[in-house]
Amino acid sequence: MVDDKLLGLVLLCIPLSLVSFGGGQTIVASLQHQTVDVLQLLSGPQFTDLYAISRAAPGPGTLIVALIGWEVSGLWGAILATLAIFIPSSVLLCILGSYWQRHRRSAWAMAAEKGLAPVAVGLIFAGVFTVAQSARFTPLELATSLGAGAVLLTTKTGAYPVLAVVGVGYFLLSLAGMA
């Protein structure tokens, strides 16, 4: 039931769970590098596909590990990867949560709240860079990314309308033989 590949994935997820500040986007760089280059559970294009699906799916982005788990060993893979990514952080929360709540007005606690942000920013950009690099975008895809980014950054449009428009657009382009 648990083979070496799945074990590798679970052992990857447990420590990542404990540093997944803000959710999935901060750990994507490591997930990509480890599952594709180090553990070789997935090919580069496969990871990009799963990344795309996870960004279009409901729920936390961390659930990308369920998709990876499914690819690696089906239903059990999906279940174990999901448990491995949610349980360690939840246990830590239950242990430290009330301590944190009592001391949250202290200068150190406030510094900790603000001090996580620079690290998170670095991790998010590392994730974007890693995925974009392995996706090997065509000029059209690069333009799509930048256009979508501009829309998301400057308007109040949510990600779903943009996903729908681009998804339908690429479907039509592919029917026309252009993408």
Add this chain to the structure above:
Amino acid sequence: MDKPVGDIGMEKEQTVTSLALLASFLRLGASSFGGGMAGWTHREIVERRAWLTDEEFLKTLTVAQIMPGANPVNLAVYIGLKLRGIAGACIALFGMVLPAFAVILVMSVTYQQLRSHPEAQAVLRGLACVGIASSLTMGIKTARRLNAHALPILIALSVFLMVGVLHWSLVAVVAATIPVSVAATFWIEREKSRG
């Protein structure tokens, strides 16, 4: 494991049953399309069920955001813990994740069926573009809120280089940089308050 609700120090009229807790978090988990989860959780837990007061909810939210883990899931787990102890935390985690997990499974199966079709590949490429764009946007928005000071910017840049370019262990980099970043923030805030 099942501590009575009174132990938490709240004098609640009704007891929170496991079933009600599960129903609430399944409902929240099922509505987790497209974010805004803190708002939905507030509506369910504070307004509809009256299990927590506004102030209790806000304290809970701060803790959920600061700790590692997906924020909506953390919020659910911590509320579950406060209302019904460890059992409550487990119920909340289960209820919150199950609906999204089920959708992910359906998507996995669909992907396996369709991935050899060129049209499906094209659509996935398009979705990947938007996914990256939305992560990039999130990074830019978070970066804008950093202290306008060389230190946090330098820390963000070095984390990016170590993890994104050099592929150093993410866990080790985070463990090493968070104390530095927190100390730097502490110092910057103190300088600020001194004027």
